[in-house]
Amino acid sequence: MLALNDFEIAAKRLLPRTIFGYVSGGVEDNQSLRDNRAAFAEHGLVPRVLVDVSQRSQSVTLFGRTYDSPFGIAPMGLSALSAYRGDIAMACAARATNVPMILSGSSLIPLEDVIRAAPETWFQAYLPGNAERIDALLDRVGAAGVRTLVLTVDIPVYGNRENNIRNGFSTPLRPSLRLAWDGVTHPRWLLGTFLHTLVRHGMPHFENSFAERGAPVLSPNVLRDFTGRDHLNWRHVDQIRRRWKGELILKGVLNVADARMAREHGADGVIVSNHGGRQLDGALSPLRVLPDIVSALGAYPVMMDGGIRRGTDVVKALALGATFVFVGRPFAYAAAIGGQAGVEHAIRLLREEVDRDMALLGVSGCGELGPELLFRATPGAIHPATPPVSDTSMPARINGSTACLAATSAPV
Numbered sequence: 001m002l003a004l005n006d007f008e009i010a011a012k013r014l015l016p017r018t019i020f021g022y023v024s025g026g027v028e029d030n031q032s033l034r035d036n037r038a039a040f041a042e043h044g045l046v047p048r049v050l051v052d053v054s055q056r057s058q059s060v061t062l063f064g065r066t067y068d069s070p071f072g073i074a075p076m077g078l079s080a081l082s083a084y085r086g087d088i089a090m091a092c093a094a095r096a097t098n099v100p101m102i103l104s105g106s107s108l109i110p111l112e113d114v115i116r117a118a119p120e121t122w123f124q125a126y127l128p129g130n131a132e133r134i135d136a137l138l139d140r141v142g143a144a145g146v147r148t149l150v151l152t153v154d155i156p157v158y159g160n161r162e163n164n165i166r167n168g169f170s171t172p173l174r175p176s177l178r179l180a181w182d183g184v185t186h187p188r189w190l191l192g193t194f195l196h197t198l199v200r201h202g203m204p205h206f207e208n209s210f211a212e213r214g215a216p217v218l219s220p221n222v223l224r225d226f227t228g229r230d231h232l233n234w235r236h237v238d239q240i241r242r243r244w245k246g247e248l249i250l251k252g253v254l255n256v257a258d259a260r261m262a263r264e265h266g267a268d269g270v271i272v273s274n275h276g277g278r279q280l281d282g283a284l285s286p287l288r289v290l291p292d293i294v295s296a297l298g299a300y301p302v303m304m305d306g307g308i309r310r311g312t313d314v315v316k317a318l319a320l321g322a323t324f325v326f327v328g329r330p331f332a333y334a335a336a337i338g339g340q341a342g343v344e345h346a347i348r349l350l351r352e353e354v355d356r357d358m359a360l361l362g363v364s365g366c367g368e369l370g371p372e373l374l375f376r377a378t379p380g381a382i383h384p385a386t387p388p389v390s391d392t393s394m395p396a397r398i399n400g401s402t403a404c405l406a407a408t409s410a411p412v
Helices: 004-014 017-024 031-041 086-097 111-117 131-144 162-166 177-184 187-201 234-243 256-264 286-297 311-319 329-361
Strands: 043-045 060-062 065-067 071-073 122-126 148-152 247-253 269-272 302-305 324-327 374-378 381-383
Touching: 004 017, 004 329, 017 162, 017 177, 017 329, 031 043, 031 286, 031 311, 043 311, 071 086, 071 329, 086 111, 086 329, 111 131, 122 131, 131 234, 148 234, 177 187, 234 247, 247 256, 256 269, 256 286, 269 286, 286 302, 286 311, 311 324, 311 329, 324 329
Parallel strands: 071 324, 122 148, 148 247, 247 269, 269 302, 302 324
Antiparallel strands: 043 374, 060 065, 374 381
C-alpha cells in the first residue's frame, strides 16, 4: 500500500459488492462525487526554491489542541460493517498518530465504547426530529465525555442513493439470496468481519442516532427510525448551543450566508462539505466555495472535507484558506484491509506526502501555505485564476486567505 487509492482497490476485492457500493457511492449521476476530485486537479502548484525547509512542521493547533498533521478522519456511518470494530480501529489509530477522528452518528458501536478507547474522539450527530430527543442525545453525548460536537446540517431529507438500490443495500439490510451470495463469495469479510462481530458482540445495531438504541443492522422487517428533519432550523442550533458546553461545529455548509449564520448562532467552526457527494447531486465541490467562505469569515475555523486523496490535495486546501481538512473513504478502506494498523499506515502515508510536498513547495509550516503558491489549471494548460495587475510573469492570487492494535486489528 503506497498511496490512499491502493486501499480502495484492495477493499473492492475484499468487501461484498453491497458493502463496497455503500461506502464508495454517491447519489444519482455522481456529479458531485466526481467534482470533489476534479476541483483539485484545476489548481496547479507554484513552488519556491532555495528555501531552508529543514525545520518544517505540519502541526496545527485547533480548538486549543495541537495535532501532528492538518488532517483528520471524517465521520463515516456503518464502518463496523466494512471493518471489524471499524469505528474503534479508526479512533485508536487517530489517537496513536495524534490526529482527530469524528465518530458518525450512524455508527454501529456505542459512542461510549469508542470514547473509552479514544477519549479525544469527536462526535458527529444528526439532529433528532424534536426538542426532547435533541436534549436527550446531547445529554448522552456529554455524559460519555465528548468535548467536540459536529452537527451535520445538510440532510433535511436523504439523498437519492440509487446505487444502494442497484447494489441491494438498505438500512437495515434485509436477508436475501443475493446478500447471502455476496457474503459467501467474500469469505475473508464474512469470517473476519461479519461473523467475527456476531460471535463476539452480537448483531450490530444503529447505536448513536438517538439517546436510545436503534434498529439492528440486519433484519427482515424492522425499519430504521428516519425521523423527519425537514422542519429543523436555526432555532434548533440555538437550543443546542445553550445546552452544549463544548465546541460546536456545523458540517455540511456550502453557502457563504450559511457560514455567517453559523458564526452568528454560536458555532465554533464550520466544515465546508457536500456530504462526500452523497446528498444533493450537482452540489459544488467544497474546494470551489472554500475561498469565498474563508474570505467572509476571516479568523474563524473553516474546515473542509471531500475528495482528498493526496498530500497535494491537503496543501491545496490549506493554501485556499482551510484551517484543517478531513478525509473519509480511504481510512474506511484501510480499516477494512488492516484494522487499526491499516489506518495508521494510511495516516503515515498521507503525513509523509504532506511533509514531502511542503518541502518541495518551499514552506516550513502550514501557516506559510497561501494562494500565491497556486495557479488555476485547466486541461492542457495552466493559467492565472485572475489577470495579474502588472507583471504577467507573477502568479495571480486566488481569492482566499492563508491558514494554515490487537483488539481492533482485522483478522487475516
